[in-house]
Amino acid sequence: MPISKLNDDAEVDLSQSKILVVDDQPINIQTVYNILSDDYVVLAATSGKDAFKVCEKNIPDLILLDVVMPEMSGLEFCQQLKQRSDTKGIPVIFVTSINQQEEENECWVCGGIDFITKPVNPMTLKNRVKAQLTLKYQKDLLLKLVYVDGLTSIFNRRYFDTHFEKLSNEVERSHRDTAIVMVDIDYFKLYNDRYGHVLGDSTLKQVALLIQNSLQRPADLVSRYGGEEFVVVLPETEVDGAVAVAERIRTSLLKKQIEHLTSEYKVVTVSIGISTFLTCKSKQHTVIEDADVNLYEAKKGGRNRVCISSTATE
Numbered sequence: 001m002p003i004s005k006l007n008d009d010a011e012v013d014l015s016q017s018k019i020l021v022v023d024d025q026p027i028n029i030q031t032v033y034n035i036l037s038d039d040y041v042v043l044a045a046t047s048g049k050d051a052f053k054v055c056e057k058n059i060p061d062l063i064l065l066d067v068v069m070p071e072m073s074g075l076e077f078c079q080q081l082k083q084r085s086d087t088k089g090i091p092v093i094f095v096t097s098i099n100q101q102e103e104e105n106e107c108w109v110c111g112g113i114d115f116i117t118k119p120v121n122p123m124t125l126k127n128r129v130k131a132q133l134t135l136k137y138q139k140d141l142l143l144k145l146v147y148v149d150g151l152t153s154i155f156n157r158r159y160f161d162t163h164f165e166k167l168s169n170e171v172e173r174s175h176r177d178t179a180i181v182m183v184d185i186d187y188f189k190l191y192n193d194r195y196g197h198v199l200g201d202s203t204l205k206q207v208a209l210l211i212q213n214s215l216q217r218p219a220d221l222v223s224r225y226g227g228e229e230f231v232v233v234l235p236e237t238e239v240d241g242a243v244a245v246a247e248r249i250r251t252s253l254l255k256k257q258i259e260h261l262t263s264e265y266k267v268v269t270v271s272i273g274i275s276t277f278l279t280c281k282s283k284q285h286t287v288i289e290d291a292d293v294n295l296y297e298a299k300k301g302g303r304n305r306v307c308i309s310s311t312a313t314e
């Protein structure tokens, strides 16, 4: 369908967008609050340090940042914000009385996305904020469509492939081991045949959520690798740690007792194969292929089990 045929009349609802106003003068924060608080959620901080605290609790969609502040200037704050992986994506608009070209350039260099000059013109502030929030919304939506699996809401294969490439380089540099855990639902074709695709989809979602909830470190990541197969990445984790996570996934699914009468276990189970970058035996195999070989061994060994190279736990 040509893109021009799409209905683009629909207004995007930005009313839940969070805007953090950072200014050492409460009166300036009040002015901005009065202009924006009918349309958005407005948060406030009177220093860079406080602003980081707000970000830790509640990542804002946009920051309006004063340039001249004691202790940490707006420029320093912005530089630090852009260096942190959890905050670097937040757009920053400088609210400034600066009118020197050199100082203005510094704001661009340290990562600002726009300027508003003081004293603030309410109409300009509203329009600049709306433009940046709309861009942010569109970017987030695009990333979600590209990288999140529509059924299970976890990352998809495309995201995993991108992430995996970065990860491989990281392991090569640091020599710290990373485990790959492949999880595959057993007899899922028979499950769909007996219970139908609607229940099949619902079980896939439950398994995805259960895997997600079995991961404890922020850097651990699960993606949907294929139809009923999931891949888990456990950075800085050796074989023993990966087996513990895999067993947690396997046993918590067993505890759920999701009926599957065409399986010999009578409930939905998973088979799991593990490999780690540094122990991956065959040099011809990548760590993913190695984990897949071990997954195949778990299937061959009777399913509902975890396999690392030539061992199994049940």
Ligand SMILES: Nc1nc2c(ncn2[C@@H]2O[C@H](COP(=O)(O)OP(=O)(O)OP(=O)(O)O)[C@@H](O)[C@H]2O)c(=O)[nH]1
Pocket: 151, 184, 185, 186, 187, 188, 189, 190, 192, 196, 197, 198, 199, 200, 201, 204, 226, 227, 228, 299, 303
């Ligand atoms: N409901 C549903 N089923 C899916 C989805 N994606 C893949 N499947 C089904 O998953 C089944 C996988 O079947 P097989 O690869 O034969 O594996 P299996 O039946 O689980 O057998 P083993 O892996 O050997 O235990 C196929 O019937 C697919 O149609 C999905 O998004 N929803």
